[in-house]
Structures are given as C-alpha cells and as structure tokens.
Amino acid sequence: MKIAIVTLGTRGDLQPFIALGLGLQRAGYDVLLISSKNETEFVRGYGLPYHALNVDVQQAMENQAVQQMAKGDNPLSFILSHLSGNDSMKQTMIDVQDEIWEACQGADTLIYHPGMSNVYLMAQELGIPSILASPxxxxxxxxxxxxxxxDGPRLGKLYNRLTHFIFENAFWQLSRSSAKAFWKKRGKANLVPMTPPSRLQAASGMPTLYGYSEQLFARPHDWPGNLVVTGSWSLPDDPTWTPPADLVNFLQAGEPPVYVGFGSIKDAGTFSETSKIIVSALTKAKRRGLIALGWNLPDALDPLPDSVFVLGSAPHSWLFPRMAAVVHHGGAGTTHAGLNAGRPTLIIPHTADQPAWGRRVYELGAGAAPIPRKKLTADNLAAALPVLFNPDVRAKAAELGSLMAEENGIREAVAQIDTYLKTTLARKAHLPS
Structure with missing residues (x-):
C-alpha cells in the first residue's frame, strides 16, 4: 500500500514525519513524504522518497509580515495576526494545494499535519482513508x-473546552481560504465545511494520532478510541552527519556545557543582541555554553570567550545527552528531545505552542520557569540557569527521561495505522460486490 504523508513547516515540524515515514517503510509500506523544497537532500539522506513542494519555508520565514506574525505572544494576537495574514503567503498556500493533490494521486492512505487540513477533504474525494498526525x-x-x-488562567472544564473549540476553529480558518480556492477551481466549493476537519476526522472513526508523550499531557479519559497518544516520533541521527572535530574538542575540554538554541526561529534582526545576552548570562552564571545558530546565520558575532562554542546545528539525539542542560524556544520536538535525554530544561518561548511546553516542563519540576523572549535579559537568564543545576530538578528531569524512554512512539503509531488499514481492507473484502 502507498501512504502519502503531507506536512509543511520548519525542519522541526518535518522531522517527526520523517521518523513516522521511516517506521511505516520498515513495516512494508510504500511511503511518499510531501513537504517544502528546503529539506530535499536532508530527507533523501534517510532513504525516504520525497516530493518537494515549490515553497521555500526558510525564505518565507524571512518575510517581514511573517516575522511580525511570529511575535504574537498571546492567543488572541497570534490568531488575529495569522487570520489577517499576508497576501503572498496566502497565495503560496493556495498554489501549493494543486501540487499536493497531484502528489497524492495513486495513494491508498493520506496522513497529514493538522496545518494541512485540506488533505482530509482530498482523501474524502479520493475515497481513501485519512489519518491526522499531530505533534x-x-x-x-x-x-x-x-x-x-x-499558559493562561485555569477556569474549569467548561472554559477548557471553550479554548479547544476556539483553537480548532481558528486553526482551520488559517487554511480554509486556500482549501476553498482549490475546490472552487474544481467546481466543488461545497466540499469545504465550516466544521474543522480535525473534528470530522475524530468523529469518522479513522485514526487521529498524537506524537507527544503522555508524561507531558495525559490522554483524556473521554476521548474515543480512535484518538491515540503514541509517544513522541523521534528521528534517528542523520546517517550523513559526523561531529566536527572542533565540537568534539570543546566537549572534551571541560564540564558539559549548557545548550542554548532557538531552532528555526528566524531572529535575523536581533540575533546579535540575543547572542550577547546569552554569553553575558553564561559568564555571570560561570557556566560553559554551546550556542546553536539554527536558521540564524549572522555575518559576524562578537569575539566569544573560550567557554562558549558556536555551532550551526547538530542532531539533538547526539548532542543533548552530552549537555548539562538545555535552553531553547520550546518547539514540541526540541522539548521532547531535551527531556528524552533527561536534561533539565529552560524554555524561552517566542510564540504559538511554545509557552505551553515551557509551562508544562516547569509544572512537572523538570526545569526552570519559562522566560518569554521579549522579557529575556542577561540578568534573568543568569538567575534561571542555577535552577537547572538544582539536584531535585536534575533528578526529576532524569526520571522523566527514563519514563519517556519506555515509550516507543513510532512503534505505537505504526501499529495503530497498520491495524486500522488491515481491518479496513478485511472489512471491504467481506462486503458484497
């Protein structure tokens, strides 16, 4: 059977789906991953067939309007900024639907990130199953x-349900206009519902798989059986990557450093200032540090002390176990990688779901209280770093890492998909022709 997996976003958004695709491939499925052209070589390095959409996510992240949207640091401003959006980005999302549709032809099942909700409608039109896969x-x-x-107030179950209703509907509205434009060209605008596809997916009996750890967010008891929390979808080390000699030498030259990195958060305008804050905080706290640039590639940085190393990027599964603690933006994948390694965590949330992961880590006692990016200073970062070396915090992070290590998110996700598809095929085989 051929399974097409559709996602779009930064490398952090993509990596769990590469891991899922590899798991399905090992189980005997013919897998095609569909995402942006930025990561073509990275994905193919894992031996996974890849359809590169004609969209450059890194370039899009540099767009001034997108940079402004990314600064939405509370739910309402985030939702409103994304709904008002940017005309060029909206047109890109409209154009990419045609590419996705063509790439999905011949597939027997479609798996999609919740940000690509039109794929649910495509599967309905093709008469094949769909599987929602959410990090x-x-x-x-x-x-x-x-x-x-x-990260907001606690006002009871009714309020909680209301926030989920708002989020699901707002999330669908982000892509509904591109879905409408796609189906209107095909004379089927009536296919686009007001109800979010995520809700239709849950009600359909087809699987909705959540690729995060139950140690962080437990599965609610009132969910139907087709909604499953599998554990995180961790990507194996890049088979083409080897650690540079200067990195190895730095790690061997002293005590394990504190990792500081913001992944694919594009901070081109202020990254020089941010790096100064980080270096000053590490110096004040008397800690060695490793700064990962990610997508921030400044022309030059101020001279650094010998106690600080600057790295473009490295696989988290290799790097994090060699760190004393991790400080990062709070992407879902990076959060799980740090905790999987049993490392105390401090999150500097910028936007979207990052404040939630920051608060949850702190609630669990596995790290320091999050510091919102707009409030980050050398002093408050330096004051937070000793928390990561508190014996109780370190013990809790290690305990959490051990519990998460017992989960096998890919194995569970593949088992759920395999069981559903085989059951569906068997049922069809017994239907009268």
Missing amino acids: FPLSTKGDYPSILFY
Whole structure:
C-alpha cells in the first residue's frame, strides 16, 4: 500500500514525519513524504522518497509580515495576526494545494499535519482513508486548556473546552481560504465545511494520532478510541552527519556545557543582541555554553570567550545527552528531545505552542520557569540557569527521561495505522460486490 504523508513547516515540524515515514517503510509500506523544497537532500539522506513542494519555508520565514506574525505572544494576537495574514503567503498556500493533490494521486492512505487540513477533504474525494498526525494536543477536552491557551488562567472544564473549540476553529480558518480556492477551481466549493476537519476526522472513526508523550499531557479519559497518544516520533541521527572535530574538542575540554538554541526561529534582526545576552548570562552564571545558530546565520558575532562554542546545528539525539542542560524556544520536538535525554530544561518561548511546553516542563519540576523572549535579559537568564543545576530538578528531569524512554512512539503509531488499514481492507473484502 502507498501512504502519502503531507506536512509543511520548519525542519522541526518535518522531522517527526520523517521518523513516522521511516517506521511505516520498515513495516512494508510504500511511503511518499510531501513537504517544502528546503529539506530535499536532508530527507533523501534517510532513504525516504520525497516530493518537494515549490515553497521555500526558510525564505518565507524571512518575510517581514511573517516575522511580525511570529511575535504574537498571546492567543488572541497570534490568531488575529495569522487570520489577517499576508497576501503572498496566502497565495503560496493556495498554489501549493494543486501540487499536493497531484502528489497524492495513486495513494491508498493520506496522513497529514493538522496545518494541512485540506488533505482530509482530498482523501474524502479520493475515497481513501485519512489519518491526522499531530505533534501537539488538539481535540476538544475538559482536562486542560488548549495548547494555545495553556499558559493562561485555569477556569474549569467548561472554559477548557471553550479554548479547544476556539483553537480548532481558528486553526482551520488559517487554511480554509486556500482549501476553498482549490475546490472552487474544481467546481466543488461545497466540499469545504465550516466544521474543522480535525473534528470530522475524530468523529469518522479513522485514526487521529498524537506524537507527544503522555508524561507531558495525559490522554483524556473521554476521548474515543480512535484518538491515540503514541509517544513522541523521534528521528534517528542523520546517517550523513559526523561531529566536527572542533565540537568534539570543546566537549572534551571541560564540564558539559549548557545548550542554548532557538531552532528555526528566524531572529535575523536581533540575533546579535540575543547572542550577547546569552554569553553575558553564561559568564555571570560561570557556566560553559554551546550556542546553536539554527536558521540564524549572522555575518559576524562578537569575539566569544573560550567557554562558549558556536555551532550551526547538530542532531539533538547526539548532542543533548552530552549537555548539562538545555535552553531553547520550546518547539514540541526540541522539548521532547531535551527531556528524552533527561536534561533539565529552560524554555524561552517566542510564540504559538511554545509557552505551553515551557509551562508544562516547569509544572512537572523538570526545569526552570519559562522566560518569554521579549522579557529575556542577561540578568534573568543568569538567575534561571542555577535552577537547572538544582539536584531535585536534575533528578526529576532524569526520571522523566527514563519514563519517556519506555515509550516507543513510532512503534505505537505504526501499529495503530497498520491495524486500522488491515481491518479496513478485511472489512471491504467481506462486503458484497
């Protein structure tokens, strides 16, 4: 059977789906991953067939309007900024639907990130199953607020359900206009519902898989059986990557450093200032540090002390176990990677779901209280770093890492998909012709 997996975003958004694709490939499925052209060589390095969409995510992140949208640091400003959006970005999303449709032809099943909700409608039109694969909590529940509202007040189950309702509907509206434009060209505009596809998916009986750890967000008891929290989808080390000699030498020259990195958060205008804050904080706290640039590639940085190393990027599964603690933006994948390694965590959230992961890590006692990016200073970062070396915090992070290590998110996700598809095929085989 051929399974097409559709996602779009930064490398952090893509990596869990590469891991899922590799798991399905090992189980005997013919897998095609569909995402942006930025990561073509990276994905193919894992031996996974890849359809590169004609969209440059890194270039899009540099767009001034997108940079402004990324500064939405509370639920309402984030939602409103994305709904008002940017005309060029909206047109890009409209154009990419045609490419996705063509790439999905011949597939027997479609798996999609919740940000690509039109894929649910494509599967309906093709008459094949769809599977929603989400790296964060999405479905309505009363146990806790939605991921976008999680860092806000606690006002009870009714309020929690309301925040999930708002988030699901707002998330669908982000891509509904491109879905409408796509189906209107085909004379089927009536296919586009007001109800979010994530809710239709949950009600359909087809799987919705959540690629995060139950140690972070427990599965609500009132979910139907087709909504499953599998554990995180961790990508194996890049088979083409070897650690540079200067990095190895730095790690061997002293005590394990503190990792500081903001992944694919594009901070071109202020990254020089941010790096100064980081270096000053590490110096004040008397800690060695490793700064990962990610997508921030400044022309030059001020001279650094010998106690600080600057790195473009490295696989988290290799790097994080060699760190004393991790400080990062709070992407879902990076959060899981740090905790999987048993490392105390401090999150500097910028936007979207990042404040939620920051608060959750702190609530669990596995790290320091998050510091919002706009409030980051050398002094408050230096004051937070000793928390990461508190014996109780380190013990809790290690305990959490051990519990998460017992999960096998890919194995569970593949088993869920395999069981569903084989059951569906068997049922069809017994239907009268």
